[in-house]
Amino acid sequence: MSDDETASPPLIVGVCVVGFHHTRGPEVEFWIGENGEDMSNRWPNLPFQSLPDGSHSHEEDYSYFTLLYEPQPGDVATEPTTYFGISCNRQIRADKLLYKDAEVTRSTVQKSVVVVARKPIFGPIREKLAVVTRAYFLQANFQDRTIIITLYNNLVQLFHSDIAETDLYNGMTLRELVHRFKYKTLVLFKALILEPRILFFGSNTELLCSSQFSLVSLIPGLIERLEDCASPSLNSYEDTLKKSTSLRSSDRESLLAFMGLPLQAFGKGGLFNPxxxxxxxxxxxxxxxxxxxxxxxxxxxxxxxxxFADILVNIDNNSVEILNPEFESPLQLTTCDRKWIDSISHAVDDTWSDEDNNDPGSIVFTGSEDFIRWKFEEYLMALLSSVKYDGYLQKYGPPLSPEDLLPTIDGNPAEDFNMNWINRWKLTNNYRVFHKFTDEELFDVVMPKHPFTGSFSLEEVQRKLSQQMQNLAPARDAIAKTFSTGSQRVTTAFGNFWAEIEAMREKERARRDAQKFAMRQENADAESVAGTDELNTAKASPSSVSSGSSVSSRRQHHITLATDSSPVSSWTRWAQERRLRGFGSRKPSSPRSTSHGSDSPPSVDSKSTPPAASPLSSPSSQPPTLPSRPHATASDPTPESYTTISLEDPNSNTNNPSTASSIELPMHDVYPTNDPDDDDDSDDSDLGYVPISTKDINPWDQHSGDQQSEMAT
Incomplete structure (x- = not known):
């Protein structure tokens, strides 16, 4: 092995198989690793970590955990450190196994394949581990471990040296963490730095573990420096840390080191085990x-x-419960904090997809996991700079001269981050390390200002307006529904109102018609009674026309009242009857008045104004009687509006008014002198036609229609 390989050992420590024994519980059945040594006995809790409680209720589940490595004689590493394990567990029915030894006594067999590495490279390892585990179970023979050996060799070749930070973030569920907890994500982030006892609980082991790693990854550079997280006794990070004396602003690693990042949240006295x-x-x-x-x-x-906990995080119901009252005030978010985290939460929600929660839905930066980490890095740097500026203000003031203050900063910017949180943080171990290895004037490099101080951006205003409109959608629908209902009610009310008005009009019209009909009936009854009285009077009078008089047969006609509604037609019928019967041979001596004997026709005198005519009696019928008409007198404005037809008995005394009978007619009802239908060339005066001048005609415009329809014969 070369010096380079000795300086940088392989990332993969080993691969093992863990099975569940019905009497002994979980135990390591097979191990393959570097130097051919079985290292599983160094971690007695590894079988329990690789087969979590409740994993038997899932077809496939994953578990992430940490292992404390303590070197022994002959090991490559000489310092205690932290190893990371990831397991994939499955189960199969015992009757489907091709080979079943005597240890198999239950109906199902549960096993897990575990990979132990020196770095938390869970994302790249998980995909390969899932494929191998499924294939290992499909072969239905757990004694054949060839595929497990192949997996180890392949992983060693892939991860033979250090990997980039971005590879460590692969496979995390940071977007889902923000989507689930919203603004409480910032509460958890600030709580992690305060070093409380945080307990995550959930029924899904993989989501439970990945959520914790996602939270840890929000502290820049910490995911690469977790060598002290497996035991409270480890403190190698502080022991090897040196204060940065130079800064290259174009180099992110140099900037992070100068700002004292990463904050060692799991230093001496701390523990991290997903x-x-x-x-x-x-x-x-x-x-x-x-x-x-x-x-x-x-x-x-x-x-x-x-x-066991100061803060309880329940993954199943997305709740954060602060159990220790000492952390309630420090973990209260300020207005700037809440606005800032809400902007990130909305960016994630706007690009959220249930099918692929790790992808923002399109090739965009906003809402991605890199976007979230960049925003938290910006927030943390502003926080550290503001804390340093707050220490500067407390050390050298107040009061301070304007030359000693930053010209673009008003007041103390640390107040926007919650002073209670800052005071609590100053009591932690990671603040001690930060303050020890950083410069006093970090605020000259990074502006000590909350990233959300000031007014809203245009995008934020548009987003808030859009959100408010969406929130008003139910109210808008309710208002529209109310207006619609109200409009229908108003329309119905007006319709009912006009219907009632029309009904009242119809009722009033019917009432008036009934009154008119009743008045007409009363008038008709009164006229009938009056006509009967006059008729009885005429019968008792000696001048009445009797059946035994010497009047000629053509004079013994019945004078009846016309029942036709047209006065002209009634008069025409009367004239035609007179023509057929014939009048006397004598002609009237005057167009206005005529004296005749027993055979003379009735005389017409337009100047006379006798009282209302009495109907004549007839042996055969009693004609209906019309009410009396007003007479034309010398004082009347229209003296010739009426004409009087006198019926005289030639044997009676003409000077005696009791022996004469007369009927008063309107002038326009008198038939004209020249009959167009008369073919006779004889003088019409022989037939009893009375010449009436048109100037004598005055229509009854001032009388009712009932009066115009009446005519006496």
Missing amino acids: YTPLQQLETLTKADTKFYLIGSTNSLLLSQKEK
Whole structure:
């Protein structure tokens, strides 16, 4: 072996097979490693770490853990350090095995394949380990370990020297950690630096372990310097650390070293074991174990959580419980802290995909795991610089002259990081190491200012507006629904209102029609009674026309009232009947008034204004009677609006008004003198037509329609 190989031993220590014995429990069945030596007996807890509690309930599960390496005579390494183990465990039914020895007494056989390395290269190893373990179980013969030997040789060739830091981050679930815990990710980050006792609990062993490694990877450079995390007694990092005296700003490693990074969160008195079995609880209760970060799948620890933890992190329900009151105030996030971590959480959530939670969904930097680590590195450097500036202010002031202060910094920037947290951090071991190996004026290199101090960026404002609009979506839908319902109600109300108005109108119209009909009935009844009285009076009068009078047969006609609604048609029918029956031979001597004997036709006198005409009696019928019309008098504005037809008995005394009968008609109802339908060339006056001038016609515009439809004959 060359000097280079001696200086840098292979990263792979060995590969082994762990089986579960029904009486002895988990035990190492096979080991292959460097120098051909079985090193499994150095770690009595390795079988329990590789077969976690509850792993039998999963078809395939993974476990990450740490091992304390203590050198023995003949070993290549001479200093105690930390080794890292990763196991893949599966199970198979016993009846499917091709070869089954006497030790197999249960229905299932459970085994795990373990790889032990000097660095936590879990990501690259996991993929190969998964393939080999499945193939080892598919061959159904655990006595054939050729594939296990091949795996070891292949891994030694792949990882024969140091690897890059980015390879150590491969396979971690940092995005899922931020997605699950949101702002509480920053709480866990700041809690890790305060060196409390942190217990992770969960039923999924792989997620439980990878979440802890993801949290540790947020401290820049710490994932490469975990050589002291397996035991509280290890402190090699501080023993070999030197203060940086030079700085190359273009070199990230030089900058981190000058800023005192990585912070040794697992130095002397600390312990880190991602999966801790119950058999290792004794180590947690030792006096030299001051703080730790451990994980467990056994619920017995939950029943004694105050005894074993200051902070409990439950992976199953994504909760962080601060059990020790001493850490409550220091772990309160400031406004700047909350805004800063929310911006990272939203970046992860915006690019989250359930199918591939390690990929931001596209080829972008924002929201990726590198983006998260870069933001936390920026935050931690600003925090360290602000703490140094706070120490500077306390050492040399106040008051300080403006020349002694940073011109771009107002007040104490450490307050944006929570002064309670800073005061608590100054009591820890990693702060002691940081303060010992760093310069007093780090704030001249990195600005002592919270990364989220000041106003929001344009992207942050847009994101917050978008988020608020999304939060208002339910309220907007409710408001729209309310407006829609209200509009329907208003429309229905107005519709009902107008329907009621129309119903009221219809009711009022029906009521008025009923009133009109009732009034007409009353008027008709009153007229009928009045006509009957006049008829009885006419019968009792000596001037009444009787059936035994000497009036000629053409004079013994019945004078009836027209029932037609048209006055002209009624008068026409009366005139036609008179023409058919014939009038007397005598003609009227005057167009206005005529005196005749027993055979003369009735005289028409438009100047006379007798009282209302009484209907004549007839031996055959009693004609209906119309109410009396108003007479035209000398004082009337239209004296010739009416005409009076007098029916005289030639044998009666014309001077006696009681012996005469008359009917009063409107002038426009009188048939014209010249009959167009008359073919006779004789004078129409012989037929009893009375010439009426059109100037005598005055329509009854001022009377009702019922009055216009009435006509006396």
